[in-house]
Amino acid sequence: MAIVLASASPRRRELLEKVGVENLVIIPAKSELPVPQGASPDEAVRLISLGKAREAAEQCPPGDVIIAADTVVSIDGRILGKPQGEGAAADMLRELSGRVHEVYTGVTVISGGEERVECERTAVRFRPLGEDEIAAYVATGEPMDKAGAYGAQGLGCLFVEGIEGDFFNVMGLPMCRLGRILSDMGVKLL
């Protein structure tokens, strides 16, 4: 039995390795799945994570355990995905500056013919950012591959005054919830 991560995210891989998952098989989705029109953040990340998991499951033996996740940032009822270019990254950071936003991660586990789809929400409070800081941060390149244009586990930690919820959810994988789902499905991490 292999544990398969249906994601190219190095952060998700690192988190699973940190809790002792060895010989992780990585099967990223062939293309970035679009956010479904009109979907709430909760619905969107559930649907996208389920799509990624099913795509990977088709390529695996039935005994494998498939884990997939999708993360978006939401503010003022709008969903922020990954920024398209440096200007868009700076715009997102200006929007998050000095305010609270929400991070949603949908997580799907497929094992033994069963599918489990759940969603975790975390509120994140940014301190007010200066234009010089935004420019310096965008120039580091860190924002470019991340929903909402920041990495809470990188330099972005300097912007996050506090959160309410699971920190690892902000990194892209709600570890406590995932551990519980896996345990329910007979895969013990500890």
Place this chain on the structure above:
Amino acid sequence: MAIVLASASPRRRELLEKVGVENLVIIPAKSELPVPQGASPDEAVRLISLGKAREAAEQCPPGDVIIAADTVVSIDGRILGKPQGEGAAADMLRELSGRVHEVYTGVTVISGGEERVECERTAVRFRPLGEDEIAAYVATGEPMDKAGAYGAQGLGCLFVEGIEGDFFNVMGLPMCRLGRILSDMGVKLL
């Protein structure tokens, strides 16, 4: 000018390196400073971090920037430090199971003859733990060098349902607050 970390904690070192601090000088305190009798968690971590910082500052040129921190876990009005042995670690984990506790980190920065001492508090909610999980976790050795007998950034992430406050404070260094103190004192990280 050197940046000096007055702590042997590999987690604090890793966090400072993550925000681009290079050539960090490590000067750990010569002995583990005791929690002052009758002090509140807030007072205790401030005093201990100040003590560590002053001890390191005596060994450094006046132009250096000294960073020190001390972290404790508090529950039911009692302070939990690092566990003395595996039995004590299991007892602490049983006490934290299914409840909310608080993590306090005191942080001191000494630079240019000025001392800044602050404290950050984060609330942490554990899910209920089984005896088998506690035993398996203690057997990994992870709890042994950590206040409250868990590492939120290691396997302990599976126990933490959610937090309220700065996650990095739970790891031992409140990064957003520290960045602000350093910036006030003329040391820009970004």
